[in-house]
Amino acid sequence: MERKELIDNVYSQYDEDTRLIKSRHGQLEYATTMHYVHKYLTPGAKVIEIGAGTGRYSIALAKEGYDVTALELADANIAVMKQNAKGIANITPLQGDATDLSRFADDTFDVTLVFGPMYHIYQPDEVNKAIDEAIRVTKPGGVILYAFISVFGIMYADGFYGYWAVGQKLNFDEQYRVLHYADQVFTGYDVTEFENLFVSKPVDYITTTGVDGLLEPIEFRSDFNMSDADFDMFVEWYRHFCEKRELLGMTNHLLYICRKK
Numbered sequence: 001m002e003r004k005e006l007i008d009n010v011y012s013q014y015d016e017d018t019r020l021i022k023s024r025h026g027q028l029e030y031a032t033t034m035h036y037v038h039k040y041l042t043p044g045a046k047v048i049e050i051g052a053g054t055g056r057y058s059i060a061l062a063k064e065g066y067d068v069t070a071l072e073l074a075d076a077n078i079a080v081m082k083q084n085a086k087g088i089a090n091i092t093p094l095q096g097d098a099t100d101l102s103r104f105a106d107d108t109f110d111v112t113l114v115f116g117p118m119y120h121i122y123q124p125d126e127v128n129k130a131i132d133e134a135i136r137v138t139k140p141g142g143v144i145l146y147a148f149i150s151v152f153g154i155m156y157a158d159g160f161y162g163y164w165a166v167g168q169k170l171n172f173d174e175q176y177r178v179l180h181y182a183d184q185v186f187t188g189y190d191v192t193e194f195e196n197l198f199v200s201k202p203v204d205y206i207t208t209t210g211v212d213g214l215l216e217p218i219e220f221r222s223d224f225n226m227s228d229a230d231f232d233m234f235v236e237w238y239r240h241f242c243e244k245r246e247l248l249g250m251t252n253h254l255l256y257i258c259r260k261k
Contacts (some may be wrong), residue, residue, distance in 0.1 A: 003120065003121070003122075003126075003182070004073060004097075006120070006182075006183060006185070007073055007074050007120055008074055008075050008076065010074075010120075010185055011074040011075075011076045011077050012074075012075070012076045016053050016054050016074075016076075016077055016080075017053075017054040017056070017080050017084070019053075020056050021056075023215075023216075023219060024215050024219055024226055024231060025212045025213075025215035025216040025219055025252070026212075027231070027235075028211070028212045028213060028215055028231075028234075028235060028238065029211045029212040029253050030056065030057075031235050032209070032210075032211040032212065032235070032238065032239060032242060033057070033115075033145075033147075033211050033255065034057070034060070035239055036145060036209065036211075036255055036257065037057070037061070037111070037113065037145065040111055040143040040145075040257075041061075041066065041110075041111055042110065044067075045066055045067075045110040045111050046066075046067045046069075046108065046109050046110050046111075047061055047066050047067065047068045047069070047109060047110065047111045047112075047113065048068070048069040048070075048071065048104070048108070048109045048111075048112050048113065048137065049061075049068065049069070049070050049071065049113040049115055050071050050098045050101070050112065050113065050114045050115070050116075050117060050130075050134060051071070051072065051073070051098060051114060051115050051116025051117040051147075052070035052071060052072045052077075052081060052093070052113075052115065052116075053072060053074075053077050053081070053115070053116060054072075054077050054080040054081045054084060055070055055072075055080075055081035055084050055085055055091070055093065057113065057115060058070035058081075058085075058091055058093075059081075059084055059085055059088060059091060062085070062088050062089065062090040062091035063088060065090065066090060067090050068090055068091045068092070069091075069092045069094065069104075069109070070085070070091060070092065070093045070094065071094050071095070071096045071098070071101075072093070072094075072095060072096075072116075073095065073096065073097050073098070073117075075095075078093065078094075078095045081093045098114065098117035098121070098129075098130040098133065098134070099117075099121070099126050099129040099130050099133060100129075100133065101133040101134070101136070101137050104137045105137070106136055106137065107137070107138070107139045107140060108137050108138075108139070109137055109138050109139060109142060110138075110139055110142045110143075111138075111142060111143050111144075111145075112134050112135075112137065112138045112142065112143075112144040112145070113144075113145050113147075114130070114134050114144065114145065114146045114147060115145070115147045116147065117130050118130065118146055118147060118148045118149075118194075119147070119148070119149050119186050119187065120185075120186070120187070121187070122180045122181055122182055122184060122187050123182070127197065128197075131146070131197060131198065131201060132201070134146070135201060135202060135203060135260055138260045139260065140260055140261065141259065141260065142259070142260050143206070143257065143258070143259050143260075144203065144257070144258055144259075144260065145255050145256075145257050146255065146256045146257075146258075147211075147253060147254070147255055148188075148189050148194050148253075148254055148255075148256060149186055149187070149188045149189065149252060149253060149254070150188055150189065150190075150191060150210075150248065150249055150250075150251060150252060150253075150254060151171050151172075151178050151188030151189055151190060152188070152190075152249040152250065153188065153216070153249070153250060153251055153252035153253070154167065154171060154186065154188040154252065155167050155168070155171065156214070156216075156217045156250060156252075157216045157217045157252055160217060161220060170184065171188060178190055178193060191208060191245075191248045191249060191254065194208075194254075194256060195208060195256060198256065198258060201258075202260065202261045203258035203259060203260055203261060204258060204259045204261060205258050206257040206258055206259055207243050207257050208243070208248060208254060208255070208256050208257070209242045209243045209248075209254060209255050209257070210242045210243075210247060210248050210250075210251030210253070210254050211242065211251065211253045211254060211255060212251055212252050212253050213238055213242070213247070213250070213251050214250045214251065216252050
């Protein structure tokens with residue numbers, strides 16, 4: 001199955017538009033991610049979000065006054081994003097692939113957000129194209145945030161609910177090496193493995209951070225309970241520890257943050 005077809009199949013059956021608001025782990029992912037986005041934004045910054053989904057981040061940033069280009073591959077998601085973006089200034093929704101940003105000139109954007117493509121790109125040449133294209137369109141000195149998934153986070157989120165054997169075969173070979181292959185709906189990385197993709201790239205490493213902690217696997221429990229007040233306190237607490245190396249493997253979603261040389 002072609003990658004575009006696979007992605008369309010996934011997002012035509014999944015409500016991406018509410019993913020970051022309907023659960024505590026989604027709310028934490030959004031809050032933590034926006035914390036890091038705002039950390040590197042400057043007044044008047046020109047932003048591109050590659051893999052913008054239905055526009056949850058892009059629309060919020062456009063409402064704050066930033067000039068935002070929002071690129072999304074999936075048919076279902078781009079249709080919702082265009083609807084959500086109606087009447088909002090400063091946002092340009094476009095359909096396109098992270099591996100081909102040829103419509104954009106070199107050194108165009110101050111901040112580049114790659115918030116989905118690395119979940120669904122498996123072939124090494126395409127992985128490198130997606131990384132390289134995001135770097136190319138970013139201005140020298142600009143910051144790039146790449147979202148990726150922990151393979152261990154995938155196992156913790158799904159494996160303890162009846163899917164361990166299936167998940168292990170899908171994500172690891174017999175020598176326990178992480179697998180990446182076509183038709184894998186979501187591909188997960190060992191944290192160091194993902195970081196090593198950038199060793200020879202023209203970027204300076206800033207940090208790697210988790211964005212949703214261990215909430216996803218435990219939120220399924222019937223006794224999970226977190227009031228709004230407790231959640232607000234937890235978000236603030238998590239923000240102080242989300243870059244700790246010993247915590248990164250258990251989080252599902254992460255950010256690799258770097259600055260273009």
